[in-house]
Amino acid sequence: xxxxxxxxxxxxxxxxxxxxxxxxxxxxxxxxxxxxxxxxxxxxxxxxxxxxxxxxxxxxxxxxxxxxxxxxxxxxxxxxxxxxxxxxxxxxxxxxxxxxxxxxxxxxxxxxxxxxxxxxxxxxxxxxxxxxxxxxxxxxxxxxxxx
Amino acid sequence: xxxxxxxxxxxxxxxxxxxxxxxxxxxxxxxxxxxxxxxxxxxxxxxxxxxxxxxxxxxxxxxxxxxxxxxxxxxxxxxxxxxxxxxxxxxxxxxxxxxxxxxxxxxxxxxxxxxxxxxxxxxxxxxxxxxxxxxxxxxxxxxxxxx
DNA sequence: TAAAACCTATGACCTACTCACAGGTCAATG
DNA sequence: CATTGACCTGTGAGTAGGTCATAGGTTTTA
Numbered sequence: 001x002x003x004x005x006x007x008x009x010x011x012x013x014x015x016x017x018x019x020x021x022x023x024x025x026x027x028x029x030x031x032x033x034x035x036x037x038x039x040x041x042x043x044x045x046x047x048x049x050x051x052x053x054x055x056x057x058x059x060x061x062x063x064x065x066x067x068x069x070x071x072x073x074x075x076x077x078x079x080x081x082x083x084x085x086x087x088x089x090x091x092x093x094x095x096x097x098x099x100x101x102x103x104x105x106x107x108x109x110x111x112x113x114x115x116x117x118x119x120x121x122x123x124x125x126x127x128x129x130x131x132x133x134x135x136x137x138x139x140x141x142x143x144x145x146x147x
Numbered sequence: 148x149x150x151x152x153x154x155x156x157x158x159x160x161x162x163x164x165x166x167x168x169x170x171x172x173x174x175x176x177x178x179x180x181x182x183x184x185x186x187x188x189x190x191x192x193x194x195x196x197x198x199x200x201x202x203x204x205x206x207x208x209x210x211x212x213x214x215x216x217x218x219x220x221x222x223x224x225x226x227x228x229x230x231x232x233x234x235x236x237x238x239x240x241x242x243x244x245x246x247x248x249x250x251x252x253x254x255x256x257x258x259x260x261x262x263x264x265x266x267x268x269x270x271x272x273x274x275x276x277x278x279x280x281x282x283x284x285x286x287x288x289x290x291x292x293x294x
Numbered sequence: 295t296a297a298a299a300c301c302t303a304t305g306a307c308c309t310a311c312t313c314a315c316a317g318g319t320c321a322a323t324g
Numbered sequence: 325c326a327t328t329g330a331c332c333t334g335t336g337a338g339t340a341g342g343t344c345a346t347a348g349g350t351t352t353t354a
Binding site: 109 | 196199200203204207208217231232235236238239242243245246249250252253256257259260263
């Protein structure tokens, strides 16, 4: 292999914290060789690709176990792509759920903010702590049973 | 006080897990009295109000330390409302940032999904792990410096 | 040759709970 | 009155994905 990197070099090359490299190594996402002389880890171009891949996958919302699964499948010369397509679709749906939830929240917050314009601050009197929050109407749709 | 509740009664009244009541008590958000006979905690109507308040505040995105701060201010007969308004505004802005980020992500995911329609799965060949992800274009705007 | 900069492994810390455990207490039943 | 079940107590671990601290070993550079 052309590249032979120690932890910090790999970390710098991928733009991550050296501790993340060590963490991923412990977690089995990276498989460096070890120099028996000094016990140092040595990473090659393949590890760099794996690390970059892992970071991209994390940004897309794949969990660490999912990333490891993909990498392991690739190691076994199975194409992980069908699985990736599948998890990716699920993740996209999840992102859309999150967006809707946050939009609901924003709506309620804006409404609360509007209502608060007209409310006095008031000092806590033993009956109320902060009316701003106590009088906030929680319209959260009850938790789904199927979850 | 009219109400005198043990842990589970308070938890049921507020619709939370009894362990949450114990946790909030350890964290100083609730201040029950203790029965010296059996070492049990006793909560009153005030604790119920604090607990309900805390849950509402959490739903609005306040952190536990923030909630404690608000409750402490109320205990000192200072109106926490100005602070609440302030943190609330920040939280709303944050929610809006999160929404935008997620919308960006969704956009990129949808684009990737479209592009993938035309890409073959391919078996890992030592150079690529999963083209679907490796060729995904990460347009994440570089991290803000001010954060 | 000595300091600076790196490496190692391990464990703690972060959030906001939730759960498990071991042992004490209490109300009701047989 | 003893047992059972449901409650209580405190403590510690687990969750996700890292980040940081520590103590000690190695390599590089001045």
